[in-house]
Amino acid sequence: DTGVSQNPRHKITKRGQNVTFRCDPISEHNRLYWYRQTLGQGPEFLTYFQNEAQLEKSRLLSDRFSAERPKGSFSTLEIQRTEQGDSAMYLCASSPRDRGGTQYFGPGTRLLVL
Amino acid sequence: AQSVTQLGSHVSVSEGALVLLRCNYSSSVPPYLFWYVQYPNQGLQLLLKYTSAATLVKGINGFEAEFKKSETSFHLTKPSAHMSDAAEYFCAVNSGGYQKVTFGIGTKLQVIP
Numbered sequence: 001d002t003g004v005s006q007n008p009r010h011k012i013t014k015r016g017q018n019v020t021f022r023c024d025p026i027s028e029h030n031r032l033y034w035y036r037q038t039l040g041q042g043p044e045f046l047t048y049f050q051n052e053a054q055l056e057k058s059r060l061l062s063d064r065f066s067a068e069r070p071k072g073s074f075s076t077l078e079i080q081r082t083e084q085g086d087s088a089m090y091l092c093a094s095s096p097r098d099r100g101g102t103q104y105f106g107p108g109t110r111l112l113v114l
Numbered sequence: 115a116q117s118v119t120q121l122g123s124h125v126s127v128s129e130g131a132l133v134l135l136r137c138n139y140s141s142s143v144p145p146y147l148f149w150y151v152q153y154p155n156q157g158l159q160l161l162l163k164y165t166s167a168a169t170l171v172k173g174i175n176g177f178e179a180e181f182k183k184s185e186t187s188f189h190l191t192k193p194s195a196h197m198s199d200a201a202e203y204f205c206a207v208n209s210g211g212y213q214k215v216t217f218g219i220g221t222k223l224q225v226i227p
Contacts, residue, residue, distance in 0.1 A: 004157075033214065040123075042204050042217030043158070056214065091157055100146040100165050100208060103215055105157040 002026055004106035006092050012112045013082055020078045021109045025094030032075050033103060034067055035091040036060065043091050049075060050097075082113045116141045116209040120218035128226050133177075133192040135221045137205030140186065146208040147188045148215065149179055153201050161203075164188060175199070200225045 005024045013019050025032050030051050035043035046065070047057045051072035061067075064082075069075040079086055089108045095101035121136040139145055146165055150158040162173025169181045175198075179190045188205060205218045 006157075040219070042206075042219050045214040045216070048214060093158075100163075102148070102160055102163055104160070105150075107157040108155075110155070 004092055004094055004104055006090075006106040006109050008109060009107060010110050010112075012114065014114050015084060016081055018078065018080045019082060019111065020076055021090055021092075021111075022074060022076050023092030023094075023106060024074045025092070026104060027073075028096065029094035029101075029104075030072065030097045031095045031101070032069055033093040033095070034075070034077050035093065037089040037091055037108070038087075046077075079111075082111075084113050087111055087113045116145065116207045116216050118205050118207050118216055118218040120205050120221050122221055123219060124222045124224065126224040126226060127195045129197055130194050133190070133195045133199065133223065135190040135203050135205075135223065137179075137188045137190065137218060138186050139188060139205070139207045141207055141209040143209050147179075147181065148206040148208070149173065149177070149188075149190050150204045150206060150217075151201050152204065152220070158204065161190070195223075195225045197225050197227065199223060 007022045033048040034046040037043045049069040064080045067077045089110050091108045092106045093103040095103045117140045119138045149161040152158050162171045164181045172178045177192045202220045202222045204220045206215045208215045
Protein backbone atom coordinates (compact mmCIF):
# COMPACT_ATOMS: atom_id res chain seq x y z
CA ASP A 1 0.00 0.00 0.00
CA THR A 2 1.52 3.35 -0.99
CA GLY A 3 -0.92 5.68 0.72
CA VAL A 4 -0.13 8.58 3.02
CA SER A 5 1.37 7.45 6.31
CA GLN A 6 1.65 9.35 9.58
CA ASN A 7 3.62 8.65 12.72
CA PRO A 8 2.97 8.34 15.53
CA ARG A 9 -0.72 7.51 15.43
CA HIS A 10 -1.21 8.62 19.02
CA LYS A 11 0.75 10.95 21.27
CA ILE A 12 0.13 11.85 24.89
CA THR A 13 2.27 14.62 26.31
CA LYS A 14 2.36 16.99 29.23
CA ARG A 15 1.68 20.68 28.83
CA GLY A 16 4.83 22.57 27.96
CA GLN A 17 6.55 19.69 26.17
CA ASN A 18 7.51 19.74 22.49
CA VAL A 19 6.12 17.18 20.06
CA THR A 20 6.94 16.31 16.46
CA PHE A 21 4.81 14.46 13.95
CA ARG A 22 5.89 12.95 10.66
CA CYS A 23 4.02 12.56 7.39
CA ASP A 24 5.11 10.49 4.42
CA PRO A 25 3.06 11.42 1.33
CA ILE A 26 2.28 9.36 -1.73
CA SER A 27 5.63 9.28 -3.51
CA GLU A 28 4.68 10.97 -6.78
CA HIS A 29 2.71 13.78 -5.11
CA ASN A 30 4.45 17.14 -4.92
CA ARG A 31 1.90 18.88 -2.69
CA LEU A 32 1.56 18.19 1.00
CA TYR A 33 -0.98 19.63 3.41
CA TRP A 34 -1.43 19.70 7.19
CA TYR A 35 -4.86 20.02 8.80
CA ARG A 36 -6.09 20.03 12.38
CA GLN A 37 -9.38 18.47 13.37
CA THR A 38 -11.03 18.97 16.75
CA LEU A 39 -14.00 17.05 18.04
CA GLY A 40 -17.19 17.81 16.15
CA GLN A 41 -15.48 19.90 13.51
CA GLY A 42 -14.22 19.42 10.00
CA PRO A 43 -10.50 19.54 9.27
CA GLU A 44 -9.03 23.06 9.38
CA PHE A 45 -6.18 23.98 7.08
CA LEU A 46 -2.83 24.69 8.75
CA THR A 47 -0.22 24.86 6.00
CA TYR A 48 0.83 23.45 2.67
CA PHE A 49 3.97 22.71 0.69
CA GLN A 50 4.69 22.46 -2.96
CA ASN A 51 7.84 20.38 -3.09
CA GLU A 52 10.01 21.82 -0.32
CA ALA A 53 8.50 25.31 -0.42
CA GLN A 54 5.96 26.25 2.23
CA LEU A 55 3.48 28.30 0.22
CA GLU A 56 0.70 29.10 2.67
CA LYS A 57 0.20 29.19 6.42
CA SER A 58 -3.06 29.63 8.25
CA ARG A 59 -3.55 32.17 11.03
CA LEU A 60 -4.24 29.08 13.15
CA LEU A 61 -0.55 28.27 12.92
CA SER A 62 0.87 30.21 15.83
CA ASP A 63 4.59 30.75 16.27
CA ARG A 64 4.70 27.62 18.43
CA PHE A 65 3.99 25.57 15.32
CA SER A 66 6.55 24.91 12.62
CA ALA A 67 6.45 22.63 9.61
CA GLU A 68 9.18 21.52 7.28
CA ARG A 69 9.55 19.46 4.16
CA PRO A 70 13.31 19.57 3.69
CA LYS A 71 13.75 17.47 0.57
CA GLY A 72 10.28 17.70 -0.85
CA SER A 73 9.42 14.25 0.38
CA PHE A 74 8.33 13.64 3.99
CA SER A 75 7.22 16.49 6.25
CA THR A 76 7.36 17.16 9.96
CA LEU A 77 5.06 19.28 12.10
CA GLU A 78 6.48 20.43 15.42
CA ILE A 79 4.54 21.99 18.25
CA GLN A 80 6.62 23.72 20.92
CA ARG A 81 5.46 24.34 24.48
CA THR A 82 2.24 22.42 23.96
CA GLU A 83 -1.00 23.68 25.47
CA GLN A 84 -4.17 21.76 26.30
CA GLY A 85 -5.88 23.54 23.41
CA ASP A 86 -3.50 21.82 21.02
CA SER A 87 -5.23 18.50 21.70
CA ALA A 88 -6.65 17.44 18.35
CA MET A 89 -6.22 15.08 15.42
CA TYR A 90 -3.50 16.28 13.06
CA LEU A 91 -4.10 15.14 9.51
CA CYS A 92 -1.69 15.12 6.60
CA ALA A 93 -2.74 14.94 2.96
CA SER A 94 -0.94 14.90 -0.36
CA SER A 95 -2.02 15.63 -3.90
CA PRO A 96 -0.52 15.58 -7.37
CA ARG A 97 0.48 18.76 -9.17
CA ASP A 98 -2.49 18.92 -11.56
CA ARG A 99 -5.26 21.45 -11.08
CA GLY A 100 -7.98 20.20 -8.78
CA GLY A 101 -5.88 17.26 -7.73
CA THR A 102 -7.57 15.17 -5.10
CA GLN A 103 -6.07 15.31 -1.63
CA TYR A 104 -5.44 11.88 -0.15
CA PHE A 105 -5.38 11.76 3.61
CA GLY A 106 -3.31 9.81 6.07
CA PRO A 107 -4.78 8.18 9.19
CA GLY A 108 -3.87 11.13 11.37
CA THR A 109 -1.98 11.63 14.62
CA ARG A 110 -4.15 12.10 17.68
CA LEU A 111 -2.52 14.40 20.23
CA LEU A 112 -3.62 14.63 23.83
CA VAL A 113 -2.01 17.32 25.98
CA LEU A 114 -2.45 16.74 29.71
CA ALA B 115 -13.22 33.14 -0.75
CA GLN B 116 -14.66 29.68 -0.44
CA SER B 117 -16.91 28.04 2.13
CA VAL B 118 -19.14 25.06 2.66
CA THR B 119 -22.32 24.69 4.70
CA GLN B 120 -23.56 21.27 5.68
CA LEU B 121 -27.15 21.27 6.84
CA GLY B 122 -27.76 18.85 9.67
CA SER B 123 -24.90 17.78 11.89
CA HIS B 124 -26.70 14.48 12.61
CA VAL B 125 -28.88 12.47 10.24
CA SER B 126 -30.62 9.20 11.11
CA VAL B 127 -32.06 6.83 8.53
CA SER B 128 -33.42 3.31 8.66
CA GLU B 129 -31.48 0.54 6.98
CA GLY B 130 -32.64 0.36 3.36
CA ALA B 131 -33.93 3.95 3.30
CA LEU B 132 -32.70 6.80 1.14
CA VAL B 133 -29.68 8.72 2.39
CA LEU B 134 -29.60 12.47 1.67
CA LEU B 135 -26.82 14.63 3.08
CA ARG B 136 -26.99 18.30 2.19
CA CYS B 137 -24.14 20.58 1.18
CA ASN B 138 -24.15 24.14 -0.11
CA TYR B 139 -20.99 25.88 -1.23
CA SER B 140 -19.75 29.36 -1.88
CA SER B 141 -16.99 30.03 -4.37
CA SER B 142 -15.94 33.03 -6.44
CA VAL B 143 -14.71 30.80 -9.27
CA PRO B 144 -15.87 27.43 -10.63
CA PRO B 145 -15.19 25.04 -7.80
CA TYR B 146 -13.93 21.55 -7.34
CA LEU B 147 -16.21 19.80 -4.86
CA PHE B 148 -15.61 16.70 -2.78
CA TRP B 149 -17.34 14.37 -0.39
CA TYR B 150 -15.17 12.52 2.09
CA VAL B 151 -16.14 9.88 4.66
CA GLN B 152 -14.46 9.42 8.02
CA TYR B 153 -14.82 6.37 10.24
CA PRO B 154 -13.97 6.68 13.94
CA ASN B 155 -10.28 7.35 14.64
CA GLN B 156 -9.39 7.20 10.97
CA GLY B 157 -8.40 9.65 8.28
CA LEU B 158 -10.65 10.85 5.50
CA GLN B 159 -11.49 8.68 2.50
CA LEU B 160 -12.61 10.22 -0.77
CA LEU B 161 -16.15 9.22 -1.78
CA LEU B 162 -16.45 11.30 -4.93
CA LYS B 163 -15.27 14.47 -6.64
CA TYR B 164 -16.85 17.03 -8.99
CA THR B 165 -14.57 18.58 -11.59
CA SER B 166 -17.10 20.05 -14.08
CA ALA B 167 -16.98 17.06 -16.39
CA ALA B 168 -20.50 15.91 -15.44
CA THR B 169 -23.04 17.30 -13.02
CA LEU B 170 -23.99 13.87 -11.65
CA VAL B 171 -21.00 12.25 -10.02
CA LYS B 172 -20.91 8.63 -9.00
CA GLY B 173 -18.65 7.55 -6.18
CA ILE B 174 -17.72 4.51 -4.18
CA ASN B 175 -20.08 2.41 -2.07
CA GLY B 176 -23.13 3.38 -4.14
CA PHE B 177 -23.02 7.09 -3.32
CA GLU B 178 -23.58 9.84 -5.84
CA ALA B 179 -23.87 13.62 -5.78
CA GLU B 180 -25.38 16.17 -8.13
CA PHE B 181 -23.83 19.57 -8.79
CA LYS B 182 -26.49 22.28 -9.12
CA LYS B 183 -24.94 25.62 -9.93
CA SER B 184 -28.21 27.55 -9.68
CA GLU B 185 -28.69 26.28 -6.12
CA THR B 186 -24.96 26.23 -5.24
CA SER B 187 -25.56 22.74 -3.92
CA PHE B 188 -23.77 19.42 -4.02
CA HIS B 189 -25.97 17.03 -2.04
CA LEU B 190 -24.89 13.44 -1.43
CA THR B 191 -27.35 10.59 -1.91
CA LYS B 192 -27.54 6.82 -1.71
CA PRO B 193 -30.73 4.94 -2.60
CA SER B 194 -30.52 2.36 0.17
CA ALA B 195 -28.62 2.79 3.42
CA HIS B 196 -26.49 -0.01 4.79
CA MET B 197 -25.32 -0.40 8.37
CA SER B 198 -21.72 0.03 7.20
CA ASP B 199 -22.57 3.54 5.95
CA ALA B 200 -22.68 4.82 9.54
CA ALA B 201 -19.84 7.37 9.66
CA GLU B 202 -19.17 11.07 9.43
CA TYR B 203 -19.38 12.72 6.03
CA PHE B 204 -17.61 15.92 5.02
CA CYS B 205 -18.33 18.13 2.06
CA ALA B 206 -15.38 20.18 0.84
CA VAL B 207 -14.62 22.86 -1.76
CA ASN B 208 -11.46 23.86 -3.61
CA SER B 209 -11.93 27.07 -5.58
CA GLY B 210 -10.02 27.15 -8.82
CA GLY B 211 -8.19 23.94 -8.12
CA TYR B 212 -4.98 25.31 -6.65
CA GLN B 213 -6.02 26.47 -3.21
CA LYS B 214 -6.42 24.64 0.05
CA VAL B 215 -9.57 22.62 0.57
CA THR B 216 -12.19 24.06 2.92
CA PHE B 217 -14.32 21.52 4.75
CA GLY B 218 -17.78 21.68 6.24
CA ILE B 219 -18.36 20.75 9.86
CA GLY B 220 -19.49 17.29 8.90
CA THR B 221 -22.69 15.26 9.13
CA LYS B 222 -22.82 12.15 11.30
CA LEU B 223 -24.93 9.50 9.66
CA GLN B 224 -26.65 6.97 11.91
CA VAL B 225 -28.23 3.91 10.31
CA ILE B 226 -30.97 2.29 12.36
CA PRO B 227 -31.53 -1.44 11.87
